[in-house]
Amino acid sequence: MSSTADIRNAKKRPSIFEVARSAGVSHQTVSRVINDSPDVSETTRAKVQRAIDRLGYRPSSSARALASRRSRTIGLIVGGMRFHGQLSTMGAIESVARSHGFFISFGLIDEAKDSKRDVERLCGMFLEQNVDAFIFLAPTDMMFAAACQTRSSKPKVIVSATHGKMSVEEGMTHNRGSGVASFLGIDQWSAMKDVATVVRGMEHRSALYLSGPPQWRDAQTRLQAWQTYCRQMSIQTCIVRARDWSAGEAYALMNHFLDEIGRGGSALPTVVVAASDSQAIGASRAMHEHGIRIPQDVSLVGFDDMPGMDNLYPPLTTVHPHFDQLGALAMREALALMGEGPHPLFRESLHGAGLVPATLMKRRSLAKARMH
Known part of the structure; x- marks a missing residue:
């Protein structure tokens, strides 16, 4: 329950008119200072600010909302x-x-x-x-x-x-x-074009792409862009579709892919491109457990540049969205x-x-x- 002193103090809350009188300016000038208008000289601004500090004035957000609608x-x-x-x-x-x-x-x-x-x-x-x-x-x-x-x-x-x-x-x-x-x-299309261009420039012609969950527009955009530029640059790519962004599922999917490669005797892709850094982390673990070295045997690329990716072992090539x-x-x-x-x-x-x-x-x- 509010005390009598609290009520009395609340009633004494200074108004914009009191600030104006104390600073010797109009209340419109005080309003301009409060709203950081450039149409006030530095001398006047400082004088008004001193009056505001001295009186402990705080603008009423409800009053401002009412005035400005x-x-x-x-x-x-x-x-x-x-x-x-x-x-x-x-x-x-x-x-x-x-x-x-x-x-x-x-x-x-x-x-x-x-x-x-x-x-x-x-x-x-x-x-x-x-x-x-x-x-x-x-x-x-x-x-x-x-x-x-x-x-x-x-x-x-x-x-x-x-x-x-x-x-x-x-x-x-x-x-x-x-x-x-x-x-x-x-601009994810340009980003994926940059990835494909650098990958192709390093003579990668076969890739595994770990896509993100299909209900996410980021995943669909990155996948469409990657497939488009792979066709243009003659990069053969195998698409592995994930249900979520997690490292855990990427680890499981990568393990399954590597086991299938081992049983069939097929050649490994020379690069794995993941639709997110989390997926790249899961893929990295799976490759490590299969004795596959990064990047000596297979290169790895992520997307998102999450904190710490520059300190992964080895540091992860990835896309940094701003x-x-x-x-x-x-x-x-x-x-x-x-x-x-x-x-x-x-x-x-x-x-x-x-x-x-x-x-x-x-x-x-x-x-x-x-x-x-």
Whole structure:
């Protein structure tokens, strides 16, 4: 229960007008300082800040929302948050939002279990909070379709891979009748082209590709790109399809593949390319237990550049998606859709989406092919 002193102190909370009187400026000038407007001299800004510090003034978020008709809150709906890429993207979104005076309200989706209805229900809860915009980190086909089909007049930024059961162009069609939407992603086609080019340049002509779970758009995009560039570069590739991203399943699949090779007497591929670093770790263990040396016998390539991959033995060649840049640009795009700044520039805009680059990190797990 609040004491009489607490109530009295609450009533004495300083107002913007008291700050203005103390600093000898108008309340509009105080407002400009609070909102970090450039239209205030450094001398005046310092004087107002001293008055704010002296009085202990804190802007009322509810009053600001009432005046601007905005909650200054972004609804962020995330699937696959236990993965490195999603966490990195989320951190960058929150950092940029905070630097612009926005709050992030998180909604977490279990992409393996939840349905479109769960996504729609979460969107409804955010609309009750009067969020100013939505950002979706939608790694699966289900989440991507739900994000596109959710009816709302609020701006939407949908972050996902470019390929899957529903194309970005189809997603735009489903979004008609709702608020404006933008689509962002990692340039995974260019990344896989870089992998195929380097692999072929090191004289690898036979490869094993460990694909990711088919419901993930990243997995579908990387697989389509890899197969396309292998055909163009005459790399014969065997596709082993995984049900999840785990190192454990990749280990089991790689063990089975190597046992089959041993029984049939076939030649080993000269390189294993995995759709994720976790899968590369599982494949590495299986090859080690079969006495296969990396890269002397078989080279190994991953994707994601998770922390520690440069200290794997041998250090893993992998693709480094710029997840922090993706998150920052997603939040800046949301700000632009709300009229709070310019649209960010993307190096590439393909397949209906603005794309953020990914860099191939060449390390010792990839070497020139050994002729078997």
